[in-house]
Amino acid sequence: FSVVASEMKLLADQAKAATSQVRGILGEIQRGINTSVMLTEEAVKRAAAGKTRSDTTQRTIEEITAKVEESGQVFQQVIASANQQQLGIEQVMGALQNIRQASQQTAAGTRQVESASANLTELAQALMALAERYRH
Template structure:
């Protein structure tokens, strides 16, 4: 979706560049028309202003998209790290489970076996805490991505409104 938004931004940027050229040509024609082209010169000035605003807005949206891309990349890296930690936690959990089964079979060995159970349980607790920390990091990255998406939606709405204004202005000058 961010690629699609990027394509839309390129289209709006192209429209603003073309509008800018049209405004420049209109200003030249207005100057050539002399006194009778004065109102046309005002229109050309407004078209140039709108084109500049559209170009500035596309630059802002590009910046926001860049932030979103960075947020997504960070989120992916955090997710990969969380998966690795979860796999390590599973391995530790499996190891703990096997150890506990062996300890249960050898209960008569006494205090030494009891100490192994305590050690294994501590390792499992550390693994679970690491997984919880990784999940917390994923949640924060997801919240940042959601905030970035809302910013892109706002910027897209602004670009759409600006494009509609440009189209209305262009339509008005066609007639």
């Protein structure tokens, strides 16, 4: 019986030592789990901050895109306006050309009238000279 009791005491001591080792291992596992939980929570916080930054960046890019599109439309309007002004200038130049031609034609007509008037004056003087001869 003393041999069995001694063996049981030895087994009890070994069980006690194994229990201490298991507690130590479980403690280490618990610390590892706690560390993992903290790291996971930190990663979640960083991911949330990253998403917020990403959302802000996306909104900024969308705003910039809208402004670029708006600028493109304004540029198109400026080009259309410049084209209309160019057409207007061409029309004014055409009208000025017509006015110049009309002025030249008027000047030529005036010269013809002057020439005809001079001829009429000469003819009138000749007729008056003839009339003077017949009166005398």
